[in-house]
Amino acid sequence: MSFDYKVADLSLAEAGRHQIRLAEHEMPGLMSLREEFGAAQPLKGARVAGSLHMTVQTAVLIETLTALGAEVRWASCNIYSTQDEAAAAIVVGQGTPEDPQGVPVFAWKGETLEEYWECTEQILTWPGEGANMILDDGGDATMLVHKGRDWEAAGAVPATDEQDSEEVGVFKELVRKTLKADPTKWTKVAEQIKGVTEETTTGVLRLYELAASGDLLFPAINVNDSVTKSKFDNKYGVRHSVIDGLNRATDVLIGGKVAVVAGFGDVGKGCAAALAGQGARVIVTEIDPICALQAAMEGYQVARLEDVLDTADIFVTTTGNFNIITAEHMTQMKNKAIVSNIGHFDNEIDMAGLARVPGVSKTQIKPQVHEWTFDNGNSIIVLSEGRLMNLGNATGHPSFVMSNSFANQTIAQIELFTKNDEYDKQVYVLPKHLDEKVARLHLDALGAKLTELTKEQAEYIGVDVAGPYKSEHYRY
Ligand code: NAI
Secondary structure (H helix, E strand, O other): OOOOOEOOOHHHHHHHHHHHHHHHHOOHHHHHHHHHHOOOOOOOOOEEEEEOOOOHHHHHHHHHHHHOOOEEEEEOOOOOOOOHHHHHHHHHOOOOOOOOOOOOEEOOOOOOHHHHHHHHHHHOOOOOOOOOEEEEOOOHHHHHHHHHHHHHHHOOOOOOOOOOOHHHHHHHHHHHHHHHHOOOHHHHHHHHOOEEEEOOHHHHHHHHHHHHOOOOOOOEEEOOOOHHHHOOHHHHHHHHHHHHHHHHHHOOOOOOOEEEEEOOOHHHHHHHHHHHHOOOEEEEEOOOHHHHHHHHHOOOEEOOHHHHOOOOOEEEEOOOOOOOEOHHHHHOOOOOEEEEEOOOOHHHEOHHHHHOOOOOEEEEEEOOEEEEEOOOOOEEEEEHHHOEHHHHOOOOOOHHHHHHHHHHHHHHHHHHHHOHHHOOOOEEOOOHHHHHHHHHHHHHHHOOOOOOOOHHHHHHHOOOOOOOOOOOOOOO
């Protein structure tokens, strides 16, 4: 079998395979879906273009999709998040590095922005028939299809101007190049796509915007807002991986330090809990009074960033918003303050502005850890160039929590692919009974014993003995 792929080094496949084997043990949700649906092959005929961090856990997801019958092409959704050994193992599959038999992957740690967008294009460019499903994280693959088609219809890609960030400039250039090679490429790609399942808060936001303006080209399932995704991965996953990122990047003692967490949504709650657990004094910034009050009730100081710039040792942005930490903020920070972002995109920290501060210089301490020194001699340590630090500086969330997220992804792919005509060009969440199913699949592994409702109790609280157990408006 020969196929195209682009990864760092296929000789890493054996190391990757060992890690995947251990991860499978920690991913009971995905493994039981393989058992439940393996024979029926519900994804037979699905050609999935996946854009999601190419980690060991994602490798188990990819092999679950193929075990259910799907064909897959994969890229990472961040330039730093690929684990090269996982990417190699997925390409090699049952074969050898000399004769790979697995899945086409286009991802390596440390891509340039140009390479990043080329890889994203690759997952949507299939030999023969095109992709008919997207599995997205952050919405970049979905955006490429939508913008590509819009600009194709308009007859030109808008000119790149000085308002555009480097990323936008690179993106426009990629679309220009693809349309030059094939002027109707994106219409053809869009026509084939039956739907997208989206992993994260930021990608979901983009989908709701497209649906609201009537521009969404195919149905979408919002995987993020399954309870067993956002209330677990965003919170408990981050509670693990934010510390991992800080430790591997800097190994600074967190206890006793002052840590600022910008945003107290699901990710912010996980970050604050983890930093407090290490003994840091946590300060939260919020714009939403409900989340600010929650933070105060948890015992955190709630303050404005401007007021704590010169007292904090560690900053983590978790807002999914932009320009949270500006260049001006960074110049006022304490000497050797650590500045990091765990939200999806790098624009939470104004890295371009930082580079323009007069007299500033940048020193690489190690890959994805940089010291920026100002002309007064003070410096700050910036992780992963402002990109999500838990995947750039560490290896992201652990397998068990990702098993919940990816069980939702797998169920959502099956749902959209097999019942496509039941969905309009809107954004949906999975029904609650499937959310409860995902949780149920993970209880045994933790030795958790669920109490069963009696028939009388179920009637008393107005639910079915088999669930769902909560109303749609219940918030967990
Ligand atoms: P969320 O919407 O629950 O929380 C974001 C919070 O930030 C909200 O409470 C909002 O009020 C607050 N906020 C917005 N603007 C602010 C500002 N200017 N100052 C202070 N607070 C502000 O979103 P969630 O689920 O917590 O996700 C946050 C980001 O993290 C998203 O970009 C998401 O895609 C990403 N994410 C990253 C993960 C990772 O592994 N690195 C995992 C899961 C999500």
